Amino acid sequence: MNRTSILVRRVTVWTVLKWTVALIVAAIAIFPIWWMINVVFALPGEPVSLNPRLWPSSLSAGIDKIHMILTETEYLRAYGISVAYALLTIAGVLLIGSLAAFEFSLFDFPGRRLLFGVVMLSLMVPTAVTIIPTYLLTSRLGWLNTMQGLVVPGLASAFGLFMLVQFMRAIPKDMIEAARLDGANHLQIYWHVALPLCRNALVTLAILTFMQTWGNYMWPLVISTRPEMYTVGQVVGLFNSPLSHHTVDTVMAANLLAAVPPLLFFLIFQRKIVEGIAMSGTKG
Amino acid sequence: MAFLEISSLSKFFGTLPILNDVDLSIERGEFVVFVGPSGCGKSTLLRIISGLEDTTSGTITIDGEMMNNVEPAKRGTAMVFQSYALYPHMTTFQNVSFGLRMAHSPKEFITERVRQVSSILQLDKLLDRRPAQLSGGQKQRVAIGRAIVREPRVFLFDEPLSNLDAELRVQMRAELMDLHRRLGTTMIYVTHDQVEAMTLADKMVVMNGGRIQQTGAPLALYDDPDNRFVAGFVGSPKMNFLPARLAAVEPDAVKLEAIGGSGTASLPAPGLTAAPGPVEIGVRPEHLHLLPDGLEATGLVLNGEVTLVEELGAESFVHMDLADGTHITIRAGRGAARPAGQIRVRPDLERALLFGPDGQRLRGGDGRKG
Amino acid sequence: MPSARPAFFRRPRPGRNMPMTLRRYLPHYLMIAPFMVLFAAFFLYPILSGLYYSFHDWNGVKTPEFVGLDNYQTILASRDFSRAMTNLLWYIAITVPLGILVALGLALLVDSFTGRWANFFRNAYFLPVVLPAFLAATIWRWIYAPNFGLLNMILGWFGVPSINFMNDTDTMLYALIVVDVWVSAGFNMVILLAGLKNIPGELYEAARLDGASKWQQIIHITIPMLGPVLFFVFTYGFISAMQVFDKPWLLTGSSFTSYGGRRNALLFPVMDMMGRGFGGVKFGEAAAYGFLLTIAIIAVTALMFTMRAWRERK
Numbered sequence: 008m009n010r011t012s013i014l015v016r017r018v019t020v021w022t023v024l025k026w027t028v029a030l031i032v033a034a035i036a037i038f039p040i041w042w043m044i045n046v047v048f049a050l051p052g053e054p055v056s057l058n059p060r061l062w063p064s065s066l067s068a069g070i071d072k073i074h075m076i077l078t079e080t081e082y083l084r085a086y087g088i089s090v091a092y093a094l095l096t097i098a099g100v101l102l103i104g105s106l107a108a109f110e111f112s113l114f115d116f117p118g119r120r121l122l123f124g125v126v127m128l129s130l131m132v133p134t135a136v137t138i139i140p141t142y143l144l145t146s147r148l149g150w151l152n153t154m155q156g157l158v159v160p161g162l163a164s165a166f167g168l169f170m171l172v173q174f175m176r177a178i179p180k181d182m183i184e185a186a187r188l189d190g191a192n193h194l195q196i197y198w199h200v201a202l203p204l205c206r207n208a209l210v211t212l213a214i215l216t217f218m219q220t221w222g223n224y225m226w227p228l229v230i231s232t233r234p235e236m237y238t239v240g241q242v243v244g245l246f247n248s249p250l251s252h253h254t255v256d257t258v259m260a261a262n263l264l265a266a267v268p269p270l271l272f273f274l275i276f277q278r279k280i281v282e283g284i285a286m287s288g289t290k291g
Numbered sequence: 292m293a294f295l296e297i298s299s300l301s302k303f304f305g306t307l308p309i310l311n312d313v314d315l316s317i318e319r320g321e322f323v324v325f326v327g328p329s330g331c332g333k334s335t336l337l338r339i340i341s342g343l344e345d346t347t348s349g350t351i352t353i354d355g356e357m358m359n360n361v362e363p364a365k366r367g368t369a370m371v372f373q374s375y376a377l378y379p380h381m382t383t384f385q386n387v388s389f390g391l392r393m394a395h396s397p398k399e400f401i402t403e404r405v406r407q408v409s410s411i412l413q414l415d416k417l418l419d420r421r422p423a424q425l426s427g428g429q430k431q432r433v434a435i436g437r438a439i440v441r442e443p444r445v446f447l448f449d450e451p452l453s454n455l456d457a458e459l460r461v462q463m464r465a466e467l468m469d470l471h472r473r474l475g476t477t478m479i480y481v482t483h484d485q486v487e488a489m490t491l492a493d494k495m496v497v498m499n500g501g502r503i504q505q506t507g508a509p510l511a512l513y514d515d516p517d518n519r520f521v522a523g524f525v526g527s528p529k530m531n532f533l534p535a536r537l538a539a540v541e542p543d544a545v546k547l548e549a550i551g552g553s554g555t556a557s558l559p560a561p562g563l564t565a566a567p568g569p570v571e572i573g574v575r576p577e578h579l580h581l582l583p584d585g586l587e588a589t590g591l592v593l594n595g596e597v598t599l600v601e602e603l604g605a606e607s608f609v610h611m612d613l614a615d616g617t618h619i620t621i622r623a624g625r626g627a628a629r630p631a632g633q634i635r636v637r638p639d640l641e642r643a644l645l646f647g648p649d650g651q652r653l654r655g656g657d658g659r660k661g
Numbered sequence: 662m663p664s665a666r667p668a669f670f671r672r673p674r675p676g677r678n679m680p681m682t683l684r685r686y687l688p689h690y691l692m693i694a695p696f697m698v699l700f701a702a703f704f705l706y707p708i709l710s711g712l713y714y715s716f717h718d719w720n721g722v723k724t725p726e727f728v729g730l731d732n733y734q735t736i737l738a739s740r741d742f743s744r745a746m747t748n749l750l751w752y753i754a755i756t757v758p759l760g761i762l763v764a765l766g767l768a769l770l771v772d773s774f775t776g777r778w779a780n781f782f783r784n785a786y787f788l789p790v791v792l793p794a795f796l797a798a799t800i801w802r803w804i805y806a807p808n809f810g811l812l813n814m815i816l817g818w819f820g821v822p823s824i825n826f827m828n829d830t831d832t833m834l835y836a837l838i839v840v841d842v843w844v845s846a847g848f849n850m851v852i853l854l855a856g857l858k859n860i861p862g863e864l865y866e867a868a869r870l871d872g873a874s875k876w877q878q879i880i881h882i883t884i885p886m887l888g889p890v891l892f893f894v895f896t897y898g899f900i901s902a903m904q905v906f907d908k909p910w911l912l913t914g915s916s917f918t919s920y921g922g923r924r925n926a927l928l929f930p931v932m933d934m935m936g937r938g939f940g941g942v943k944f945g946e947a948a949a950y951g952f953l954l955t956i957a958i959i960a961v962t963a964l965m966f967t968m969r970a971w972r973e974r975k
Contacts, residue, residue, distance in 0.1 A: 021875075029770050033785040036847070039800045040788065042811065046803075107696035116689040122697065129704055133904045133958050135931040136951040139938045140707035140714065143721070163699035184343050185376035189390035189437065190364035193688040199393070203380045222793030224907050229939060240795045247799055248914060255803065262799045266792055273791040277784050280791075284848065285855035 040266075046259040047072060072260040081234060082261060085242035090268075092157050092227075092238060093220040097213045099162040105209065108171035109197045113183055123172075129165045135225070142229045152236045157227060161220075167212050170283070174208035175201060211283035214276050221269055239265045294319035294477060295340070295445060300349030302335060309335050311501040313349070317479070317494070322471050325481045326488035327498035327524070333481045334449055336498070340479065341368050341447050353444065364390075369438035370447040373454065375430045377422040377437075384418040387436045408436045411473070427455050431463060435470070448480040452487065464490060485525055489513070497521050519650040522573050528608060531579065531619040532646070533572040533593075533638075540565060545645070547572065553614060556591040558640050565645075565653050573644040576608065576622040582635040593636045595619070600630050611636070715949035720942045732949035744925045745933045748834065752929070753902045756838050761894055763842055764849035765887075769879070771850070772857050783854065787847035794844075798911030801840045802827065805912075827912055830926040837909055837927060844908075845901075849894050856890030857883070896965045903958050906931040930954050 045062055048069030063069065076082045110116070111123050141160050150156030178201060186196045202209070227238040237245075246253055246261040253261075273280060293316035302310040310332045317323050325333035338344045340351060342363030351358045358366050377386050384405055385392075391401045409415045412432045422430055431451060438446060448467075452460045468491060471478055482488055488495050489509040497504045497512065497520070505517045509525075516522035522530050535550040544557045545565075550572065558572075582588050595611040598618070602625065609621045609628045621636055628634055645653040715732055717725035736742050771783045789797060804811040805826035813823040826836040860883065868878050884891070909915075909929055913922035917940035921928035934954065938947030 025770065025773055029774070029782055032767065032770070033782055036786050036788055036843070039804060039843075040792070042804075043800050103695045103699065107693040110689050110693045114689055116686045119689075122693070125705075126700060129700070131900075131959065131962060132708070132955060133900065135904050135906060135934065136955045137704060137707045137711065139934070139944060139947050139951060140711035141703055143714075143944065144703070144707055144710070146721075159699070160703040163696050163703060165700075168696065179374065179376065181372045181374055181376040182378065185370070185372060185437075186378075186389070186393075187343070188341060188363050188368070188370050189393060189441070191389070191393040193692065195393050197692070199389070200378060218791065222795070224794055224911070225935075240793060243795050243799065244911070247795075247802070247911075248916075258799070259803070262796050266796050269791050269793060270788075273784075273788070277787070281783070281787065281851050284851050 043259050043263055043266075046256050047263050049256060051254055051256050068256075069260065072257050073264060076257065076261055076264065080242075081237070082239075082242055082264070084235070085237045085239050086264075088154075088231075088236060089221060089239040091154060093217050095154065095158045096161055096220045097216045099158060100164045100167045100216050101209055101213060103162055104164055104167040104171050104212070105202060105205075106197065108168055108175050109201050111168070112172045112175035113178065113180070113201070126165050126168060130169070138225060138229065145230065150230075152231060152233045154236075156230045157236075157238075161226070164216070167216065170212055171205065171208055174205040178204050207279075210276075211279050214272060214280055215283055217272060218269055218280075293317055294321075294354060295479075296350075296352040297336075297340075298350045298352070300336075300339065300351065301347050302332075302339065302344070303347045308501050310339070313501075313503055315496065315503060315506065317477060320475050320477055322468075322478045322480065322491060322493045323496060324488040324492035324494070325479065325496045325498060326483065326485055327504075329483060331498040332501040333483075333496075333498050337370075337447050337449055337479060337481045340445070341370050342366050343370075367444040368447055369441055369443035369445075370449060371431075371434045371438050371451045373450040375422075375434040375451075375454075377430055377433055379422050382419050382421055383414055383425070383433050383436075386422070386433055387414070387440050389437065390441045404440050405436075408440045411439070411470070412436050428459050428463060431455070432466075439474070444477065446476055446478040448478065450482055451480075452482075460487075467491065486527060489525070495525075497524055499524075516573075516644070517652050519571065519573070519646045519652075522644065522646070522652075526575060528576050528620045528622070530573045530575050533574065533613075533617055533619070534615070535570055535572050537565060537567045537570045537645075539567065550591060550593070554591050554593060556640055558643060558645065560645070560653075563645075563653055565647060569648050570653065571646040572638075573646060574619075574638045575642070576620045578639040578642045579619065579621040580637045580639065581609065581621060581623050581627055582637055588635070588637050591638055591640060593619075593638065594633065595636070597628055597631050597634055600628055602626070609634070711948040711951055714945050715952050717945045718943075719945045721944055725945065728945070732946045733953065735946060736950055736953065741925065741928060741933050742930075745928045745930045748925075748927065749903065749905070749929055751834060752838065752905065753899065755835075756841050757895065757898045757902055759838065760842050760845050760898060761849060761891070763846045764853055764894070765891075767846055767850040768853035768857055769883070771854060783851070786850055789844045790847040792844070794907040795911055797840060797844050798908055801836075801843075802912055802914075805836055828923050830924055833913075833922055833926040837912060840908055840912065841905075845898075849898065852894055853887065853890060856887050860886045892965070892969055896962060899961060899965070900958055903954070903961065904931050905929050906935070 042061075045064070048063035048066055050065045050068045051072075111119060145151065145156045145160060148156075150159070182200060182204075183196060186200050191199065222240070223238075224240045227241055231237050231241060243261050243265050246258045295315075295317040297313055297315040300310060300313040301308065313332075313336065325336060327333050335344065339346055340358075342358070342361065346359065353366065353368075378389065381389070387408060388401045388405050391404065405418075406415075409418060412435060414429075414432055414436055417425060417429060417433070422433070425433065434451070452463050455463060464487065467480075480488075480491060492509050494506060495509050495512055496506045499520050504524075505512055505521045507515075512521055512525050516525065519532070523532070533550055535547045535554075538546040538548045540546075540563060543559065543561050545560050545563060546555070546557055547570070548555050550556060582592065593613055595613040597609060597611050599610040601608040601610075605625065607623050607625055607627055609623050610618065611621065611634060612618055619636070647653050714725065716727060716729060718728045718731070719725035767786050771779055771786065774782060792800075807813060807825040807828070808823045810826075812826065816822075816824065824832060826832050864882050864886070865878055868882055873881065906929065909922070909927040910920065910932060913920070913927050915921065915932070917936065920932055920936050920940070930950070931954070934947050934950035937943050937950060
């Protein structure tokens with residue numbers, strides 16, 4: 008039995024079919040993004056028939072456009088708003104969620120089941136339903152068009168709590184007891200023992216929160232009505248609207264810039280993201 | 292008042308009694324072992340002493356102070372857990388110094404203390420390692436170090452050696468005894484292994500069903516058990532129990548019948564008072580003697596069939612069934628019996644103990660014997 | 662009444678210790694306080710106030726006026742509502758099963774690869790999920806653009822005249838569904854993949870020895886074993902689909918003054934609600950709308966769970 012015949016034997020009709028389909032689907036998944044990149048990095052004004060945008064044709068033109076957007080429009084500011092919004096939300100969700108998850112997963116106290124149950128029930132209530140009353144409340148607090156208006160209403164994340172509770176439940180009880188006997192007070196046990204042990208969950212939650220915040224459209228839409236507080240999503244919306252005077256390629260450049268952080272995060276952390284989602288699905 | 296005093300302590304889980312009216316006195320510097328089968332309440336009692344669990348009623352006093360509502364960390368107790376409970380993300384140094392760091396002790400103080408403790412337990416070379424890089428015995432020592440460093444008045448051990456293999460367990464036992472000798476601190480140790488209890492304890496506390504069955508030095512419990520449970524629990528292999536009938540009580544002896552189905556004997560028991568009726572005679576395996584074929588014997592002789600012989604090299608254990616079905620074990624020399632066949636056994640009645648139908652020991656006037 | 666002396670002087674009593682109990686649990690309550698306070702403020706209160714407003718007429722400025730069930734009646738009778746619900750039903754009926762089917766296919770496909778290639782394909786298929794919604798919308802709006810959009814260009818090569826996907830009432834819904842599946846298939850695929858990995862390999866081996874073909878293995882082993890995961894994906898997909906907003910809004914370039922696309926072909930309940938609230942400034946009506954939607958979603962979820970319980974009992 009020589010080597011070539013083994014190789015030939017391995018490649019069946021099934022394998023060929025499998026690979027073809029897989030590659031075609033991959034193309035369908037990736038091509039639109041690739042196409043967007045190519046539109047950006049092409050000379051403006053080139054008719055589509057000449058350049059179907061299957062590959063980037065002009066690096067410098069693309070860079071020019073990006074430069075223009077960042078310097079001559081409000082884009083950079085919106086970027087800053089979105090970044091601040093995302094980071095503040097992540098910090099808040101992680102801190103507040105982990106404090107509560109610590110209690111719900113490792114200790115017992117009167118009302119624990121009830122409170123936790125109510126929070127978990129909220130996962131079933133669609134977000135669109137609470138948005139208008141929440142908007143009214145936020146408005147009454149005077150928080151329209153402010154960073155706190157953007158961030159604070161989203162900090163009590165039931166999903167985040169759920170995820171952290173699942174992870175913290177795995178911490179051995181006698182480690183907590185040992186810390187208690189060692190004289191650590193409640194907060195110290197939380198900070199020195201529990202938090203370091205669920206680092207993975209915290210990272211995954213941070214990433215998922217970032218993705219969700221960056222792409223959040225509905226909430227900034229109602230809270231940020233003044234251009235100074237627009238998030239990236241809204242500014243891109245401006246570029247997209249028929250009233251903007253920008254050409255297709257510039258609009259695409261604006262969109263592409265907005266896609267960079269999530270794409271970057273994904274490329275670096277893809278395993279954690281995928282695992283996080285998979286876990287919540289199989290446990291949920 | 293003793294150093295550690297437990298009074299009328301009970302713990303109920305709903306209506307289920309886990310500990311029932313427990314009284315115990317522990318002297319300063321004693322090595323006390325709580326021993327008993329699973330579910331007897333020994334671990335619960337330990338945890339109540341530590342403060343990790345509450346009592347339903349009763350009090351705990353350490354050195355004169357009532358401890359019932361004092362937080363665990365403030366009681367002056369330290370605990371070593373069965374699973375070590377080391378913080379996996381911290382080095383040995385950080386694990387040992389954790390309590391001191393949480394109390395915000397000055398840095399030099401912490402370093403000095405940890406150094407002292409490390410040299411006692413030979414942890415010096417391991418200070419930078421994480422628990423995952425330590426062996427079972429090393430982890431155990433780090434756990435002990437973490438307990439020592441806070442200079443507690445009472446050490447609590449919750450089955451700390453259960454996770455180690457047999458050889459390591461023997462070694463660690465010796466180290467623990469040595470540690471006790473050096474530090475002189477009061478130690479309370481929980482185990483289900485009565486061999487471990489016998490070797491380690493100054494005072495042994497045998498528990499069953501949430502109650503203390505008997506307290507005392509290991510050999511005292513071995514030679515002079517208060518009830519059938521303690522008699523059967525302490526000592527390996529277990530004591531033999533022969534059903535019999537108490538026929539008559541005389542000033543100096545009691546007459547027994549139906550021993551092992553048919554035997555009769557007169558047991559020396561000065562001053563023993565009891566009503567005639569069913570009893571049990573307890574005889575330890577080493578107090579039963581095999582009679583070689585042909586040898587005439589005086590006194591009580593039991594006949595039976597050999598079921599199993601365990602040869603252990605220096606000694607053997609012969610298992611046999613008596614005529615009435617009672618199963619007994621005899622400790623004999625090497626090769627003393629054939630694996631099957633009829634044999635005869637002579638019990639040493641001077642060392643036999645009597646137990647009444649309620650399981651309590653029947654004692655003579657001087658408190659001993661029976 | 663427990664002693665008023667400071668705790669330091671109070672002799673501990675076993676048994677009834679009311680203030681002791683509260684003090685004992687205080688650290689726990691303090692730690693969960695930030696979360697619970699925010700939760701109560703920004704979830705419980707809005708829900709309750711929403712319920713309150715749904716029975717009032719309010720435009721945000723004048724005092725709310727009690728109107729009982731008027732809002733609910735207005736909504737249920739309105740043309741927009743029927744349109745939105747019809748659109749929604751069509752949308753869900755196609756998007757949810759199609760999405761899961763595609764996701765399952767992708768999961769099986771990726772599962773048949775190993776190592777580097779498996780990771781590559783999994784990441785490639787997941788990529789659209791990572792894009793923010795507004796981005797996906799932009800890309801697809803340009804793909805769908807009449808005359809110069811990518812699709813119409815390709816159609817042009819085959820001599821098919823340009824179709825205005827996002828403006829032709831016949832095609833709009835399907836165009837939306839395609840975008841939806843493109844974005845969400847990867848998400849469901851990842852969950853299904855995890856479920857696939859949990860199926861013990863020996864089951865397949867036993868089936869092979871019994872002579873089952875690949876197809877039969879999929880139908881008789883894979884799908885039944887994926888039961889719980891499929892249920893989760895289905896239910897979650899259903900609930901998300903009922904709340905669809907982002908994509909149709911962005912694809913049709915809507916604003917609060919003009920939304921829903923041509924002749925309301927892409928009008929959906931959430932959009933309708935937002936429009937009445939922020940466009941028509943009828944907050945009472947919008948709140949009522951929200952509650953109707955919530956009831957619908959809870960009803961659907963309850964239905965799904967009962968169906969599952971019923972199935973398990975069989």
